[in-house]
Amino acid sequence: MTHNTVKASDYAFTLLRYLTLFGLLGTILIPLAFVISVSFRPPEEFFTSGVYLIPKNPSLEAWEQALRFLVEPLKNSLLIASGTTIVSMLIAVPGAYVFGRKEFPGKDIIYYALFVSLLFPHILLIAPITDIWFEIKLYNTVIGMWLALQVFVIPFMIYILRDYFEKLPQNLEEAAQIYGCTEFTAFVRVVLPIAMPAVVAVAFLAFLIGWNEFLFANMLTSGQGPRPAIVELFLLTQGTSGNVYWGRLMAITLVLGTPPTVLYLFARSYLGQAFNIT
């Protein structure tokens, strides 16, 4: 008797589980399905009524327009994101190593200063940074963007990488030093190769932050400067109450959304670890 009721509740539970699971997936996949579908519709199709998924007259027009529009902005995005990544790696990898594995005076205080800036609402800095950038002529330059983004990329990277370095076996560098390394070569020859997967993952994250970032990019660049694609997309969506060609926008959306998604899924396991709190 009890046996049966247990079973019934088990079935009900499983059913509920799958319903919720598919419901959740639906909130993600259905919008995406529409985005993809719409990106293949020609402009005329937007004025026909009714909701449907398969485009009636599939066309690549939206994609053509989108790509033509995106050539320059994408170059800027790529330049900004990769430069940001390189600059941040040069600082954050050795920085995280030092924080993770060395002792030096004032370490805790400096680390907390960094740590607080991880949480700190960065938007608050747009006014002073814009102002300073104007003064030191970094406004509307790629280098200006690289530097400005470090404000939040570096604390983030150091936070994740420090944790990783800290957990490496204790005597690793010492073993390397016994067998002929200096402190520096021990880092380069032994620690860095071991940490490589995490470093790459963090580099991906830096890249995608650089790629996704809107606010600073919008403040620090103008139409004549290296304005990245995200800002261009934003501007396109402003004042859109009229008749926009949604197909083109959705195609742009897909182009801009793909690189960070791919990178993120690669970097993911390390993110989870860094935030693994028990």
Add this chain to the structure above:
Amino acid sequence: MLALLLILWLPFTRGIWMSLHEWPVVGERTFIGFDNYEFLLGWDTFYISIKATIIYGLSTVLQLVIALVAALLIVNQKWFKNFTSSLFLLPYTLPPVVSGTVWLYLLDPNFGPILTALTDYGLLENGLFWRSSGDLAITVITLVGAWTFWPFMFIIILATLQSIPEEHYEAAKIYGANRVQRFLKVTLPQLKSAIIVAVTLRTIWNLSKVAQPLQMTGGGPGYDTSVLGILLYRFASDNGRMGLSFAVGIFLLLLTSVFIVVFIRENRRSQQTELK
């Protein structure tokens, strides 16, 4: 290392100095003491903005619920576990401006599929012009915010769930705990720390989000959806009042600082237990 701190903290100090001035992008700067702050405190719209910020910040709760449910569903999943959880991450991996664009389309009153469908089935008389209603607009940006950012909490909670050893559940089963009891007695206590961290972190970040809500409503109608971040941005970008903009920032910092303190405390604690 020091250069690093400089790049972070120099703008901040400079900002404080700026906030004591009427500071246009170009032109005369005049020292006005605390006038910027006084102005804000005496300005009705400022309170609308604070209210909007808090409502928008509340999307954290929604995010937590979705993330918790999703993580619990996934953790015992046998097939396609990785694949499904990757799908769950999609909203978060898209740039916020991109997901904002997507929802602008989906919710477009004239052509977007959602509202069209609702009108077609007679649930709505006319197109729903949510951007011109303050209440609707704030609801929409809060919901879209939740949709966009919940996977972040999902990652943290899932990682923690996966680190709970199976033996704990088995032990609980042997002592006759049912599903609910197991959740309350085994899962929840071990998740506590992760949840606190995820919630504080997400709250801090949600309170200072700009790009997506700005894109979806432009901060309007009026200032109804101008969360502090947007207000700050509007002052800096549209009006060129840099000093005032930073003053708004200081209030934002005050608002988030509570959560920052909680987070740091929690982080310290978890590091200490790690040492043991």
Add this chain to the structure above:
Amino acid sequence: MPPKAAQETDKQSKSSPSTHVLIEDMRKTFDDGSIVACQDINLSINEDEFVVFVGPSGCGKTTTLRCIAGLEIPDSGHVEIQGREVTHLKPKDRDVAFVFQDITLFPHMTVRQNIQFGLDMKTSLSGSEKEEKVREVAQMLGIEELLDRQPSALSGGQQQRVSLGRAMVMDPSAFLLDEPFSALDANLRDRMRIEVKKLQQKLNKSMIFVTHDQEEAMTLGDKIVVMNDGRIQQIGSPYEIYNEPANHFVAQFIGSPSTNLMPCTLEAGRDGISISSGFFELELPPDLADQINGYEGRVDLGVRPEHLELGEDGIFEADIQVVEPHGSRDAVYLTAGDRELVAVVDAGVIPQDRDTIQVDMDIDKIWLFKESGERLL
């Protein structure tokens, strides 16, 4: 008596040409001097000597070893290797090899790359010469088939063997091993111990081996350095350490079951010097009495379990608590007065059901320690 002398001769050998590693007055502190990890370390090690540092956890063994390796720089004192002052040299310039307590193979390299690492960094040998050396070492350690594996695919014992290989291939002037086998299970540990001993004899190199296990120390060392509280307590051969402990600590730490120590009083009576505990009294024969130079007062009497004689007559009676079989011998746990004692006798000599027994001891086999711990007799 020898114990003190052992240290003396050791110091004198300082100038001898066979001295290989020399440490003088070394001291190392941590946390701005609030933790003294080791001090007054004086030690000389010969070319082919197997030296074991032994002592309880936290006594400064690892710190001493790390100072020799250059992983720590001592606060004062100095270290010489092969007559060369190395106190402030970098580890890589010292020509020593170090095997760590926990396994520290480089996880991103194969076993071969791990063993070859030092050759890559320090020498300019050709590829084939390196390969030859690696092969030789691998053969000696019996790990040839493992050369192309990743460290993660090895057992703990195999990994430590590779660590040894990584050290051996460098042909260093000294091997430093910090509890290399403490993570292994007892059986494997015994096997590895024998192997290391054989290796050292084959290589004829000085080797310093750290352990907190006194049995391991006794079986391995040509020379044993007993440490406690950051100081060297005694240096000597296993025989000396066991039979002529320099102080209370060494007597107690070395040997298992450990030495019986009983508080006693030393009194000069009319007809000589007597030792009295609560439950027995002993008369010191004149030749021994001379050696203590009229010392009086409280002392600790120490006697090894195997030197307690159990039988029908003795100097005091004790209750038998437990008879614990140890193969060919039995350990008999006793109480006398409020003291707990242990004796070791041939197996089966004491019937299991016996309650009390008479205890005797050979006056030539006892030690006396002053209250300060120093050996008196």
